[in-house]
Every structure is written in C-alpha cells, then in structure tokens.
Amino acid sequence: MQCWYGIDVGGTKIELVAYDGDLRELHRQRVGTPTRDYAAFLQAIAGLVHGADAALGGADSAIGIGLPGVRDRVSGRQLSANVPVLTGRLVGDDLQALLQRPLQFGNDLQCFALSEAHGGAGAGYPSMFGAILGTGAGGGFCVAGQLVAGANGIAGEWGHWSIPATLLQRHALPVLACACGLRGCLERYVSGNGLALIHEGRGGEAIDATAVVALAAAGNALAEQALAVHRDLLGYSFANLILAVDPHVVVLGGGLSKLEQLYRDLPAAIAPYLFQGVRVPPILPPAFGDAGGxxxxALLARQHHPAR
Structure with a gap:
C-alpha cells in the first residue's frame, strides 16, 4: 500500500504521521527536537522514518517535511529562530543523502495552511489564507488547493510586515526588534507573546497571553486595555493581508485561535482599515489544530509525488 509521510518539526518536538491516499492516519510517532546537536537532529528524523517503515512494511514513501523558518532557494541553507541548530545548514541536502527517497520541503506555517485547504476549514473555497497566531505570527496562502510559496518560499510571512509609526504612537508602543533582523514587525505585537508584552507595558504583571485573557474576562482593567490594543493591531494586520491577497476565507491557527471572541470581534476590528466596498472574508477556527502541520x-509530498 502506498502512503505518504508528513514530518512536522517544531521547537520542542518532531512528529511523523503517515497517511494513505484518502488521508487516513496509519502511523504516528514523535520525539523531542535536538536543538543543539545537528547530527542528533538528522538522526532523530531518520529514526522516525525508519520506525514508520518498519511499522508499515515499506521503505519508499515520499516524505513532506515542514521546517520552521526560511530555506534560501539559492544556497539551500536554512534560517531558523525556533531550532537554531539548523541555521546555516544544508538541511535538505543532508536529509536527502541520509534518507535516499523523494523529499519535499515547506515551512511549518505553510503546511498548516495546506492542511486546512484540504478537508479542513478552508476546503471548498477558491483561495484561503491560514494565519498562525501563536508564539509568532505567519501563515500560508493556497489557491485551488495548491500552496503558493513564492519565489523565495516566503509567501504568507505577514508577521514580518512593518507596523506603521502612527499606530505605535496611538497606542504608546515602542519599536521592537525582531528575531528576523528587522524592527517593528507585526508579530512582535499581534502574536501571543505580543499580547503579553502589551499587557506588561501597560503596567500589568508579566504573564502569558492565556492569563491576560483570563484576567480580562474577570474584569481586570489593564488586561481589558491590552486586549483592546491587541484587537486593533490585529484588525490593521488582517486588513492589510486582505488588501494584499484577497483570500476567500481566513483560517486561524496557533494558541490564540482558541479564543472564541476573536471570531466575533475581528471583522469589526478589520473593517475600519479597509476602503469602501471591500468585505471582510469569513474568519474560521481550524479543523485540525496542532495536527495540521x-x-x-504529507499533502505537500503527495502533490509533488502522486500515487504511482
């Protein structure tokens, strides 16, 4: 039986899931991510693949791998803030030499979008944008079920658009440096970490985004203010995303996607930043959550290496 392996590489875990042609799960295994030893990282991937081969009785499945960060299309070298041991490495070449089978690479955010476009919340729409709101902010764009990666493979990196000075001044926010090397990137403000920083900057205690939301629900004034600022910044961000790619639907992912109020409040926060006649598309929760990567x-592998 032919199957496809999907590998999701994160900052703390690497997970392999094998699927058949109908996207039924056949096998799942995860291990911790080696973040300081590159050889151990490669062997962790190889161990998952060999384990799946043994469990399923095959050794020729095409593999899709979602890596955090950006892969330089010319040099092939990886840039990854979440798994720094990968930065500067020829991860694709090294894994190809180690595994000796068809491999297809994307980033983890784009893999999330592709999953939601196929049988997920974005299924059936001519185009969809999968927007991650977690420790960072980014996403992927799919048209007719196909991932649009772009010339550099970075299509969907809306979290690294710059926030305008007027908006920072309105909310008395500093210009923050970003791990990408730029300053004032949207993800520093609209991610879960961004919400926590906004709350702390207004005199609140140093807590995570989930705790800020809980405090606001309990009537804490500082937390309510932080959520209002965060909602306005998200409205601006998503309005610009709509103006840039005009998706038929937006599917949220990441930790903040679990906040029910986002789906209620975001359309009204987006609308003031759009010109007349532009409608806010549906904004939906993900169907697969953390399993989407x-x-x-695996879908990426299947699209490039279909059934024989």
Missing part, C-alpha cells in the same frame, strides 16, 4: 507536510 504533519498532515500538510
């Missing part, structure tokens, strides 16, 4: 990676 490996599933999308």
């Amino acid at each position: 490996a599933r999308g990676a």
Whole structure:
C-alpha cells in the first residue's frame, strides 16, 4: 500500500504521521527536537522514518517535511529562530543523502495552511489564507488547493510586515526588534507573546497571553486595555493581508485561535482599515489544530509525488 509521510518539526518536538491516499492516519510517532546537536537532529528524523517503515512494511514513501523558518532557494541553507541548530545548514541536502527517497520541503506555517485547504476549514473555497497566531505570527496562502510559496518560499510571512509609526504612537508602543533582523514587525505585537508584552507595558504583571485573557474576562482593567490594543493591531494586520491577497476565507491557527471572541470581534476590528466596498472574508477556527502541520507536510509530498 502506498502512503505518504508528513514530518512536522517544531521547537520542542518532531512528529511523523503517515497517511494513505484518502488521508487516513496509519502511523504516528514523535520525539523531542535536538536543538543543539545537528547530527542528533538528522538522526532523530531518520529514526522516525525508519520506525514508520518498519511499522508499515515499506521503505519508499515520499516524505513532506515542514521546517520552521526560511530555506534560501539559492544556497539551500536554512534560517531558523525556533531550532537554531539548523541555521546555516544544508538541511535538505543532508536529509536527502541520509534518507535516499523523494523529499519535499515547506515551512511549518505553510503546511498548516495546506492542511486546512484540504478537508479542513478552508476546503471548498477558491483561495484561503491560514494565519498562525501563536508564539509568532505567519501563515500560508493556497489557491485551488495548491500552496503558493513564492519565489523565495516566503509567501504568507505577514508577521514580518512593518507596523506603521502612527499606530505605535496611538497606542504608546515602542519599536521592537525582531528575531528576523528587522524592527517593528507585526508579530512582535499581534502574536501571543505580543499580547503579553502589551499587557506588561501597560503596567500589568508579566504573564502569558492565556492569563491576560483570563484576567480580562474577570474584569481586570489593564488586561481589558491590552486586549483592546491587541484587537486593533490585529484588525490593521488582517486588513492589510486582505488588501494584499484577497483570500476567500481566513483560517486561524496557533494558541490564540482558541479564543472564541476573536471570531466575533475581528471583522469589526478589520473593517475600519479597509476602503469602501471591500468585505471582510469569513474568519474560521481550524479543523485540525496542532495536527495540521504533519498532515500538510504529507499533502505537500503527495502533490509533488502522486500515487504511482
């Protein structure tokens, strides 16, 4: 039986899931991510693949791998803030030499979008944008079920658009440096970490985004203010995303996607930043949640290496 493997590489875990042609799960295994030893990282991937081969009785499955960060299309070298041991490495070449089978690479955010475009919340729409709101902010764009990666493979990196000075001044926010090397990137403000920083900057205690939301629900004034600022910045961000790619639907992912109020409040926060006649598309929760990364990676492999 032919199957496809999807591997989702994160900052703390690497997960392999094998699927058949109908996207039924056949096998799942995860291990911790080696973040300081590159050889151990490669062997962790190889161990998952060999384990799946043994469990399923095959050794020729095409593999899709969702890596965090950006892969330089010319040099092939990886840039990854979440798994720094990968930065500067020829990860694709090294894994190809080690595994000796068809491999297809995307980033983890794009794999999430591709998964939601196939049987997920974005299924049936001519185009969809999968927007991650977690420790960072980014995403992927799919048209007719196909991932649009772009010339550099970075299509969907809306979290690294710059926030305008007027908006920072309105909310008395500093210009923050970003791990990408730029300053004032949207993800520093609209991610879960961004919400926590906004709350702390207004005199609140140093807590995570989930705790800020809980405090606001309990009537804490500082937390309510932080959520209002965060909602306005998200409205601006998503309005620009709509103006840039005009998706038929937006599917949220990441930790903040679990906040029910986002789906209620975001359309009204987006609308003031759009010109007349532009409608806000549906904004939906994900169908697959955290499982979408490996599933999308397997879909990427299947699209490029269809059944024989």
